[in-house]
Amino acid sequence: MKALAVAPVFIPLITLLIGIMLRPYHQQVKVVSLVGAALLTLVGIRLVALANADVVLAVQLGGWEAPYGITVIIDRLSAAMVAITGIIGLAAALYGLVREGNPDVLRNFHIFLHGLLAGVCGAFITGDVFNLYVWFEVLLIGSFALIALGGGRRRLSGTMTYVVLNLLATLVFLLSAGLIYSSTGTLNMGELGLIFRAGEAPPAATLAVVMMLVSFAIKAALFPVFGWLPASYHVAWTPVSALFAGLLTKVGVYAMIRIVTLVWPEYGQAHEVLLWVACATMLVGVLGAAAQNEVRRILSFHIVSQVGYMILGLALASPLAIAGAVFYLIHHIVVKANLFFIGGIAARMTGSERLAAMGGLYAKAPWLAILFAIPALSLAGIPPLSGFWAKFVLVKASLADGFWWAAGVALLTGIFTLLSMSKIWNETFLKAHPQGEKAIRIDDEMRWGWWAISGLAAMTVLIGIGAGPVMEYAIAAAGQLADPVVYFQAITHPGGR
Amino acid sequence: MLTAVFAIAFAALLAPPLARRFDDRAGWLLAAVPLMAFIWFVMQIPVIARGEVVTATLAWVPALGIDVAFRLDGLSLLFALLISGIGALIVLYAGAYLSDHHHLGRFYAYLLIFMMAMLGLVLADDLIAMFVFWELTSVASFLLISFQHEKAVSRRAALQALLITGGGGLALLAGLVLLGIAGEGWRFSEIDIDAVEASALYFGIMVLVLIGCFTKSAQVPFHLWLPNAMNAPTPVSAYLHSATMVKAGVYLLARLNPVMGGEQGWSDILIAFGATTAVVGAVLAIRQTDLKRLLAYTTVTVLGQLTMLIGTNTTYGLQAFVLYLLAHSLYKGALFMAVGAVDHSTGTRELSRLGGLLKIMPLTGAAVGLAAFSNAGLPPFFGFIAKEFAYAGLIQMGITGWIVTIAMIVTNALLLAAAGLVFIRTFLGPQGHYPREPHEVSVPMWLGPMLLAVAGFLLGAWHHWPETWLVNAAVQSVARGDVDVKLYLWGGITPALITSLITVALGVFFYRFRHQVRLQIARWRVFWGVSGDLIWDRFLKRVFEFAALTASAFQHGSLRLHLTLLSLVLSSVVFISLAIGGPALFTGGDYAALNTPAVIGSILALAGASAAAVMRGRLALVAALGASGLGLALFFLAANAPDVATTQLMVETLTVVFLAFVLRSMPAIPRVADEGAISRAAHILISVLFGLAVAGALLVVANVPLAGNIADWYVQNSYPGGKGGNVVNVILVDFRAFDTLGEIVVVALAGLAAASLLGGGQLAEMTRKGEPEFGSVLLRQAIRPLAGLLVLVSLVLLWRGHNLPGGGFIGGLVAAVGFILVVLTFGNYQARALMWVRPTLLVGAGIGCAVLAGVIGLLGGHDFLKGLWFFPLGLPLGTPLLFDVGVFLTVFGSMMNMMQRLAGRPV
Amino acid sequence: MLGIHILLAVGIAAFANALDPMGIVGAFVLVYLVLKLGARLIRTGSYLKRLELGIGFVAWFAAEIVKASLDVARIVVASKVTPSPAVITMRLEDKREGVATLIGLLLTLTPGTMALDYDPDSGEMAIHALNATSVEEVERGIRELERRLLDWMHPERLAAAEADEVA
Amino acid sequence: MEWLAALTAGGLAGIGMWLLLDRNLIRVVLGVAILGNAINLGVLASGRFAGSEAAFVTATTVPADPANALPQALVLTAIVIGFGLFAFALAVLKSVRESHGVTTTDRVTEITEEPAPDIEEVGLQIHQDDADHHHDAEEVRQ
Amino acid sequence: MNGSLLPWLASLLVLAGGAFCLLGAIGVLRLPDCYSRMHAASKAGALGAVLVLAGLAAASSGAAAMEAIFALMAVLVTAPLAAHAVSRAAYLADVKPVVGKLGNVFDDERTADAQAQSGQEPPRV
Amino acid sequence: MSIELAGAFWVIPVVVVMLAISGLIIVVRLFKGPTGPDRVVAIDALTLVGVAAVALGAMISGQIVFLDVAVVLSLVAFLGTVAFAPLFRKSEQNRRERARVEGEEEAGQ
Numbered sequence A: 001m002k003a004l005a006v007a008p009v010f011i012p013l014i015t016l017l018i019g020i021m022l023r024p025y026h027q028q029v030k031v032v033s034l035v036g037a038a039l040l041t042l043v044g045i046r047l048v049a050l051a052n053a054d055v056v057l058a059v060q061l062g063g064w065e066a067p068y069g070i071t072v073i074i075d076r077l078s079a080a081m082v083a084i085t086g087i088i089g090l091a092a093a094l095y096g097l098v099r100e101g102n103p104d105v106l107r108n109f110h111i112f113l114h115g116l117l118a119g120v121c122g123a124f125i126t127g128d129v130f131n132l133y134v135w136f137e138v139l140l141i142g143s144f145a146l147i148a149l150g151g152g153r154r155r156l157s158g159t160m161t162y163v164v165l166n167l168l169a170t171l172v173f174l175l176s177a178g179l180i181y182s183s184t185g186t187l188n189m190g191e192l193g194l195i196f197r198a199g200e201a202p203p204a205a206t207l208a209v210v211m212m213l214v215s216f217a218i219k220a221a222l223f224p225v226f227g228w229l230p231a232s233y234h235v236a237w238t239p240v241s242a243l244f245a246g247l248l249t250k251v252g253v254y255a256m257i258r259i260v261t262l263v264w265p266e267y268g269q270a271h272e273v274l275l276w277v278a279c280a281t282m283l284v285g286v287l288g289a290a291a292q293n294e295v296r297r298i299l300s301f302h303i304v305s306q307v308g309y310m311i312l313g314l315a316l317a318s319p320l321a322i323a324g325a326v327f328y329l330i331h332h333i334v335v336k337a338n339l340f341f342i343g344g345i346a347a348r349m350t351g352s353e354r355l356a357a358m359g360g361l362y363a364k365a366p367w368l369a370i371l372f373a374i375p376a377l378s379l380a381g382i383p384p385l386s387g388f389w390a391k392f393v394l395v396k397a398s399l400a401d402g403f404w405w406a407a408g409v410a411l412l413t414g415i416f417t418l419l420s421m422s423k424i425w426n427e428t429f430l431k432a433h434p435q436g437e438k439a440i441r442i443d444d445e446m447r448w449g450w451w452a453i454s455g456l457a458a459m460t461v462l463i464g465i466g467a468g469p470v471m472e473y474a475i476a477a478a479g480q481l482a483d484p485v486v487y488f489q490a491i492t493h494p495g496g497r
Numbered sequence B: 001m002l003t004a005v006f007a008i009a010f011a012a013l014l015a016p017p018l019a020r021r022f023d024d025r026a027g028w029l030l031a032a033v034p035l036m037a038f039i040w041f042v043m044q045i046p047v048i049a050r051g052e053v054v055t056a057t058l059a060w061v062p063a064l065g066i067d068v069a070f071r072l073d074g075l076s077l078l079f080a081l082l083i084s085g086i087g088a089l090i091v092l093y094a095g096a097y098l099s100d101h102h103h104l105g106r107f108y109a110y111l112l113i114f115m116m117a118m119l120g121l122v123l124a125d126d127l128i129a130m131f132v133f134w135e136l137t138s139v140a141s142f143l144l145i146s147f148q149h150e151k152a153v154s155r156r157a158a159l160q161a162l163l164i165t166g167g168g169g170l171a172l173l174a175g176l177v178l179l180g181i182a183g184e185g186w187r188f189s190e191i192d193i194d195a196v197e198a199s200a201l202y203f204g205i206m207v208l209v210l211i212g213c214f215t216k217s218a219q220v221p222f223h224l225w226l227p228n229a230m231n232a233p234t235p236v237s238a239y240l241h242s243a244t245m246v247k248a249g250v251y252l253l254a255r256l257n258p259v260m261g262g263e264q265g266w267s268d269i270l271i272a273f274g275a276t277t278a279v280v281g282a283v284l285a286i287r288q289t290d291l292k293r294l295l296a297y298t299t300v301t302v303l304g305q306l307t308m309l310i311g312t313n314t315t316y317g318l319q320a321f322v323l324y325l326l327a328h329s330l331y332k333g334a335l336f337m338a339v340g341a342v343d344h345s346t347g348t349r350e351l352s353r354l355g356g357l358l359k360i361m362p363l364t365g366a367a368v369g370l371a372a373f374s375n376a377g378l379p380p381f382f383g384f385i386a387k388e389f390a391y392a393g394l395i396q397m398g399i400t401g402w403i404v405t406i407a408m409i410v411t412n413a414l415l416l417a418a419a420g421l422v423f424i425r426t427f428l429g430p431q432g433h434y435p436r437e438p439h440e441v442s443v444p445m446w447l448g449p450m451l452l453a454v455a456g457f458l459l460g461a462w463h464h465w466p467e468t469w470l471v472n473a474a475v476q477s478v479a480r481g482d483v484d485v486k487l488y489l490w491g492g493i494t495p496a497l498i499t500s501l502i503t504v505a506l507g508v509f510f511y512r513f514r515h516q517v518r519l520q521i522a523r524w525r526v527f528w529g530v531s532g533d534l535i536w537d538r539f540l541k542r543v544f545e546f547a548a549l550t551a552s553a554f555q556h557g558s559l560r561l562h563l564t565l566l567s568l569v570l571s572s573v574v575f576i577s578l579a580i581g582g583p584a585l586f587t588g589g590d591y592a593a594l595n596t597p598a599v600i601g602s603i604l605a606l607a608g609a610s611a612a613a614v615m616r617g618r619l620a621l622v623a624a625l626g627a628s629g630l631g632l633a634l635f636f637l638a639a640n641a642p643d644v645a646t647t648q649l650m651v652e653t654l655t656v657v658f659l660a661f662v663l664r665s666m667p668a669i670p671r672v673a674d675e676g677a678i679s680r681a682a683h684i685l686i687s688v689l690f691g692l693a694v695a696g697a698l699l700v701v702a703n704v705p706l707a708g709n710i711a712d713w714y715v716q717n718s719y720p721g722g723k724g725g726n727v728v729n730v731i732l733v734d735f736r737a738f739d740t741l742g743e744i745v746v747v748a749l750a751g752l753a754a755a756s757l758l759g760g761g762q763l764a765e766m767t768r769k770g771e772p773e774f775g776s777v778l779l780r781q782a783i784r785p786l787a788g789l790l791v792l793v794s795l796v797l798l799w800r801g802h803n804l805p806g807g808g809f810i811g812g813l814v815a816a817v818g819f820i821l822v823v824l825t826f827g828n829y830q831a832r833a834l835m836w837v838r839p840t841l842l843v844g845a846g847i848g849c850a851v852l853a854g855v856i857g858l859l860g861g862h863d864f865l866k867g868l869w870f871f872p873l874g875l876p877l878g879t880p881l882l883f884d885v886g887v888f889l890t891v892f893g894s895m896m897n898m899m900q901r902l903a904g905r906p907v
Numbered sequence C: 001m002l003g004i005h006i007l008l009a010v011g012i013a014a015f016a017n018a019l020d021p022m023g024i025v026g027a028f029v030l031v032y033l034v035l036k037l038g039a040r041l042i043r044t045g046s047y048l049k050r051l052e053l054g055i056g057f058v059a060w061f062a063a064e065i066v067k068a069s070l071d072v073a074r075i076v077v078a079s080k081v082t083p084s085p086a087v088i089t090m091r092l093e094d095k096r097e098g099v100a101t102l103i104g105l106l107l108t109l110t111p112g113t114m115a116l117d118y119d120p121d122s123g124e125m126a127i128h129a130l131n132a133t134s135v136e137e138v139e140r141g142i143r144e145l146e147r148r149l150l151d152w153m154h155p156e157r158l159a160a161a162e163a164d165e166v167a
Numbered sequence D: 001m002e003w004l005a006a007l008t009a010g011g012l013a014g015i016g017m018w019l020l021l022d023r024n025l026i027r028v029v030l031g032v033a034i035l036g037n038a039i040n041l042g043v044l045a046s047g048r049f050a051g052s053e054a055a056f057v058t059a060t061t062v063p064a065d066p067a068n069a070l071p072q073a074l075v076l077t078a079i080v081i082g083f084g085l086f087a088f089a090l091a092v093l094k095s096v097r098e099s100h101g102v103t104t105t106d107r108v109t110e111i112t113e114e115p116a117p118d119i120e121e122v123g124l125q126i127h128q129d130d131a132d133h134h135h136d137a138e139e140v141r142q
Numbered sequence E: 001m002n003g004s005l006l007p008w009l010a011s012l013l014v015l016a017g018g019a020f021c022l023l024g025a026i027g028v029l030r031l032p033d034c035y036s037r038m039h040a041a042s043k044a045g046a047l048g049a050v051l052v053l054a055g056l057a058a059a060s061s062g063a064a065a066m067e068a069i070f071a072l073m074a075v076l077v078t079a080p081l082a083a084h085a086v087s088r089a090a091y092l093a094d095v096k097p098v099v100g101k102l103g104n105v106f107d108d109e110r111t112a113d114a115q116a117q118s119g120q121e122p123p124r125v
Numbered sequence F: 001m002s003i004e005l006a007g008a009f010w011v012i013p014v015v016v017v018m019l020a021i022s023g024l025i026i027v028v029r030l031f032k033g034p035t036g037p038d039r040v041v042a043i044d045a046l047t048l049v050g051v052a053a054v055a056l057g058a059m060i061s062g063q064i065v066f067l068d069v070a071v072v073l074s075l076v077a078f079l080g081t082v083a084f085a086p087l088f089r090k091s092e093q094n095r096r097e098r099a100r101v102e103g104e105e106e107a108g109q
């Protein structure tokens, strides 16, 4: 158990380590990467199984009791996030098995991938504010390395924007972590939650938490501080964009969910602000997407709008709404990553990612069309795919609490999403290729990528068709978040569950 | 029921391989599936007619109370029969119609998916399950309309249909959710009607549900997608856009009529929209010269009429609704299929080119004739009874009814004229001019229309059959109370009969003078202006314009603007928080006294930073930055933080080194000032605000006494627990070693990332003699021992770090400084020869040590990163030391890695 | 030999429980005296000679620094004295890089002069002088430094010179 | 001393932001460094400056009034992390200068808003980096 | 010798150190060119630091005093090295020293070099 | 660490003031330049004053750990100073470069 609790960080770290050591041996690095990602996935699944049996894994690292030592704690939400991270990591590693291109860069991809995964998993399992900062930095530097991967003027430009804006965000996080300690005397999230829930937090602590939420909001790309995302995501190499799209913003969302549910379990002022922010995020994101004419630009803006849904769930604060946010989180990571993967394959086949220059894939690659349709429809919330349930729960939660306008925005966003997705569908798949059928390239270079997208699409369908257990899990996770007795116990009674 | 739905879904999956294997003969195989479903439903007729219901439930999302709950009652059965029956015929028909199409399998699949969805829709008792199938029909419809995807019009039509029905679907979802909330249940059959009527949500539910139904059933103003959808292959038009899908909206209206129909508003809206739709559809229909479009508009009309009939909520009205629904499905399905056959056979659907086909295509002609009669509402066809009841239903309503009746008469007359056009103009009269040599079509193509048309006749002629077995149960499902159902062909001279006669007369008149009518209608230009696709296009254009405007507000591509926004948001969040807290936040602090070094450090830090802010030379910038860092280190020292101060010094030194090497290839910064005074003022303002925000936040927070005793615990436990005297270091390598683990990963990745970004090309560029600036003999002679000293010092720092200032970080940084000196003076090659191992391996080894230190605890049955100590020869060795060695190696290796890349000369 | 000396000094200081700079210096002097007394016995004459030269050099150098520092202080503080800097070159007696480095560093450490560059082929050192009224003056100072250093490093040189004188 | 730290951190943060908002990437990168310093100072201040001596203990003695060691450890971590990130920012600066020829941010970013080029996805073109390959190969030999 | 003299010596050294630091600073401000200023910085400044460290060594005892001496030696080694490195680099970069009547012996050579190999790097040693 | 300093009550403040003034004076030079090497000279002087200040700090606080900082500072300050060397550039080259970039800037607008 003790090993299992740290395994989500441990496995990517070891993989990273072996990758660094084996750097000159490109093929071996790829194999190691694949194995590492697969192991992480297995660990994630095991953790989910444990969490589903209502086990909250909590470990005091180094054996130092909380709040002095760092707590690692894996509840339902964390377990699910780790599992999804493993799956997306595995998909990216699969996609990264391509042979075309600079072998050094491909090798570096696998190394940095695991750096990123270590950071992401660390952020998911830690129960300590400053430690969260540290793992955020790990994933940040991993993402820096990844976004620049492959070089070129355009990519570098996007990298610059991404780096500078994220550095600012990260510094704000650091400051707020300091302020948290300064105003509450603790860095332990559980204790922080107890202080707030007991009403003992000074106004300064509120300020600190608000500041921290702003930094998370930047990471999560919420309105109005999302500008960095659509300015940079579209320049990266496909699996990198996919990883970012799937995982990175969600770490911000995860952190927001974690902190907000801990410190403010009841609907209040902060939630009201979040509600407005969520709605604005949904709308602006989806409108921004409608104005785009390139696959990844459309998808990038959609990340923004979709994050709005998750924050909507968080803002509503009811157990059902939180469950919706959790479900949305799980669903969206899979779907959005897959859309980027598929977009990349489509771009490779058609030779461009500008919609105008694409086309003809419906006829030439019908399987790709089906594989695209699944996540695209899911994103738009078409039943019975995963996105429908996510959206349904949020709409229901909004309406149940009387926030009909929020539900309206959510639904309106849905129709615009459908518009964007069908735009890509029409232009990329249905329309004939402007340069004729011959311009479409079909080879088996991407065969590993196909495994990745097929697997993710299957997951989307599964989460949709088999929404029962997943929803049950999400609701139970929301229950844990709303009433984190176990969480507090795990922290205040080290070693206990 | 579940089996039927799943079997069809399964057939859809099988369709492509089957079609590949058997070509168009696959249709016979595939049609067997809906046929069997049809037979099963037929077998349920007696059960349902007894007033029973058949249910089947499959748990889906129990956590939300949502199941795939099917419930077969009269209304569902009626629809299920139509869907499966016509479906089977359509599958057959499609096989023949598209026999030469290379994606026939795909077509079958879509068609069967649609069939499955439609069946699920009408069978579902669960609100949400119904919605799931509802949306699936939209998607399947999209795929079918865009089947001929190479045509731009098809794509546009498909998108239009998807957006309109999809948008409506979302409104419907909201409506259903509200209904579920208000009705305290997720089953149609369990909704608490009284609760819904009493609910404040009633109006909202109604509007939302109606939007959903109206979009799906092509009610004005959402009707425009339906005619455009005729771009789909004819089997699609026949099935989806006449017999089934468009009826989904009507179905739901009927299904909800018992729940929602209690309020007058419901009826009024349905009648108003239904009537308008009927009129618009009919008027537009008569204008068409394309047979298929003509039929499409008549479908719009009928949908309007059906809506209107539900709205009547009278005995006759609801009976008429059921009858009409059945009749229309039969004859419209037949007509569409027949038109498709004509198109297939002659190569045209233009009225002006058609004529005299009866001799060539007698079977098709016969089917069309029968269907057209039913369409025209002539006795003894089923259509007649339907029309009769419709009039009766409207008349029952009183004044409103009469007004609407007029609409009904006009539209029915126009429909009659249209039916005339279809049959008379196409099959009678002189031979037309055809692109192809016409011929009678194959069996699957005429079988469908013929069966449907004959059914229309039979049901009319032997109307007690449907009355007993179908209509009664269906009407009971639709009506709010019990309704006495009695069908008749001849009910005496009733107002309804008279109205029927007027209709027929008017219809004949319209047909006779169709050219004049068309001319007359063509004059109503305003009407065309608002009803066409123009609005749609304009609407979409506006939407995209607005979207572009929104996007451009955030997609300006300027880093400065992004930063400005971020900064303003951050500042304002702080200021708002401060404002809420009020001035009390800033008073009553327990401040530690100032000390002079801190003040000096502070001044130096600020002065250096300000210098960097205004100077433009590269060197000046770097020097100012260095001074600032020095000042900060002094402050740290004054704050009794020697480890931090040392680290700051090291880091500042390396910052200067790296900056110097990166900046040497760059020119001085051309201009420091902004372009304009306003821009400059804004620039200053934003910076000042941000600075104030940071200062403000810190002031407030430092103003509260520090809660908790954590700090004390660390001091008390440092030696007994962590075996170290340097509390900071013990925290780093033991108490909070997990932080440090993450941190060295950052450092390691930063080095690798810089290397990856800069590539290795420049590494080789570096001269063997080192940097020219360091080529001095004196330096070369002196630096070797100095570097050796530094490495020695670094090892000492590492060793003693647990008890005195130092440790892995500082040690690693000092060692790096030593090696950087070597690199600068003797070049990379010598440095690497000296180091004999590449930096990345050092980094790997470092992380390895740190992880190993963590794992040892784990292997010993303790927690990860547990510090274990043993004292060989009295030396304090332990896993924290190993961890610190890992830190040392990682930092050292990574710094070397960075140096090698950053110091490379520009290419 | 120096190592043994220091080791002895440290050991004795530790023995006397005075392991601090003063204690060590004291012990060092003590050991020196003992060595001096027993020079004939244990043949440490040449080492002691070098040690004395070294100490002499250090003392001389320290005095030079203080003297020259005051000079520089005068230049810096006095409002009227304007320095007259110059860049000059001079050829070193011993062209070895190690020696040149030592000389360069030492002359840099003494106020008033600073090594700018050294060409090992020609043995020429470029020197910046803060206040040079004449080249000779600067050169003389440096020559003295060079001489004392070389004497210390090569006592046999000194012996040879003495022999010359005698001759 | 807390307020001095707060004001200093605020001042540094303001200057850092001023630099971040500059049009030239060089100064932006410097801004990152200065802002980082500001925040580090702020974090250190979060532990207050009450202690009168550094937090060092021995087997037998514990100082009566030690400085708060926890934020020191945190800041130390943050400094090193910040340096790693700064080094990467420098690498970005260097490669931007090399590939774009300018360091004016607006001129660098304008390229990202241009339509996507026709790509040869996998998209990892072999650029100057191929020397890295040789480098590694050479290291294997060593 | 140990009891009363050392504290006074320490005070003297520390004061002298402070004075030399100040002197060096003034020199850095007042002297005419970077080379001259380097003199002030690296000599007066270094002497200042060295004296303060020596004062510390005198004022304390044991390991502290030893460490102070170690620091002192470190300053003695690095200060001239830094002065040399910086002034040489400045010289290579063609920063002209302000010279008195004795002038710059390199000036003539430089001119000749420049004519011989115009546009090339200055001669290196 | 025990410190025995005669007249410490006035010696230390005097030296503190001296060092503070030194620091400020050097910062003035740092700002004024005018050439790069001038600034580097200032940095060099500043670090040396810094070493003195840290040593003084050790004296004031009586903590030996401060001295460790002085050691490290004195050792690495060298690199901190000499690293500027690559940034020295011939003034002519400097001027031309600046002109070129400014021209580019204007062309770009």
Ligand code: NA
Residues within 6 Å of the ligand: A286, A302, A305, A306, A413, A417
């Ligand atoms: Na969206």
Ligand code: NA
Residues within 6 Å of the ligand: A379, A380, A381, A382, A391, A411, A413, A414, A415, A417
């Ligand atoms: Na949606």
